Amino acid sequence: MADAVKAEPVKQDVVAGAKETAKEKQDAYSAEAIMAIKNVEEAIQLRANGKKDEAVKKLEIASGKLDVAMAADPALELVPLEIEVATFDLDTTPDKVESDLEIIEDLLDDGDVQAARELLGQMRSDIVTRTVFLPLAAYPDAIKLAVSEITANKTDNAEETLITAMESLVEEVEILPLSVVRAQDAISDAEKVQDSDKDKALKDLDYAAAQLKVARRLGYFYTDTVGYRAFKEDIEHLRHAISGKSKTEQLFDDAKNSVSKLLDKFRDKSPKE
Structure with missing residues (x-):
């Protein structure tokens, strides 16, 4: 899974x-x-x-x-x-993020704000x-x-x-989600081995999908669900294409373009005083 x-x-x-x-x-x-x-x-x-x-x-x-x-x-x-x-x-998974968020919610419900704050501070x-x-x-x-x-x-x-x-003096803070960077790398890895090792390519795509989900559950796409959904769909299309031996060149281009746009949105920050 x-x-x-x-x-x-x-x-x-x-x-x-x-x-x-x-x-x-x-x-x-x-x-x-x-x-x-x-x-x-x-x-x-x-x-x-x-x-x-x-x-x-x-x-x-x-x-x-x-x-x-x-x-x-x-x-x-x-x-x-x-x-x-x-x-x-x-170092986490989508399920682990979900579990940690539930723990944080329980801690807040119990009034243990400091314990919740400590755990929440690690969710990045x-x-x-x-x-x-x-x-x-x-x-x-x-x-x-x-x-x-x-x-x-x-x-x-x-x-x-x-x-x-x-x-x-003006300060700019750029935050680049590592999970999205990992997903981008996994797409590139899948493209390289799709012909020689289909199973490895599919595992790479699974990994990309999991990392994308981690980023979403950590809240990095809170204001950009459109970009998230586009990349998610591109990964799904690639899985179907590789499994069915369909042409993938354009699909890989689409996926790489989608993830590049996602990362560019994080890079394109205006300086803040």
């Missing part, structure tokens, strides 16, 4: 790929922007210590660093400053990429304003301007 299929260990290239993507994103523009942030932080401290001239110099350096970043890509609006990738892997299986961005639209102007305020001896205003600028 599909529900009996256990989750395989996360393929290292999945996690490595997420980290590499994050690194490429950061390396592209961040060196100058990170230096700019460092100089602004130093300027705030210098101003607090009454070293007005040194603070202005630090801000001028920061402004120059941001000019370099903007010149590299005039259309760039957000520069990634800090990127963290974390993996939360849950994903790669989380957290990115902190510098908004280029407002930050450079804030630095220039602070310089003019310090020069005009409005140091309190300058400090407020700089602190407000530092607080304007």
Whole structure:
């Protein structure tokens, strides 16, 4: 039965790929922007210590660093400053998820909220990429304003301007369900062995279906049942085709397209302040 299929260990290239993507994103523009942030932080401290001239110099350096970043890509609006990738892997099955959810519900009914919270906190299986961005639209102007305020001896205003600028950093959190990634890998594996080992291909499809069900029961498709159903149907069509020796090329293309769209929806997140 599909529900009996256990989750395989996360393929290292999945996690490595997420980290590499994050690194490429950061390396592209961040060196100058990170230096700019460092100089602004130093300027705030210098101003607090009454070293007005040194603070202005630090801000001028920061402004120059941001000019370099903007010149590299005039259309760039957000520069990634800090990127963290974390993996939360849950070795489970659809039936086990369902059982754990029932236990959580019973604990809540009994009023044991803390025990329920501890168990609920484990009900996840994903790669989380957290990115902190510098908004280029407002930050450079804030630095220039602070310089003019310090020069005009409005140091309190300058400090407020700089602190407000530092607080304007934008955070984006991308959550990629590992169960869906596993299902995607299983579809690719089934495609490779469909001609040489039909039984293995069918087991791969069972595994993909089970992982998709795990993702659904963990709530990753709470707002996208359409995408879930489309991929589920593609897997079922593939099972029938392989069992009946029908042509599968288009069906595999459909399945890979469906799961790619699902993952893209998780990747396509707007930055949140």
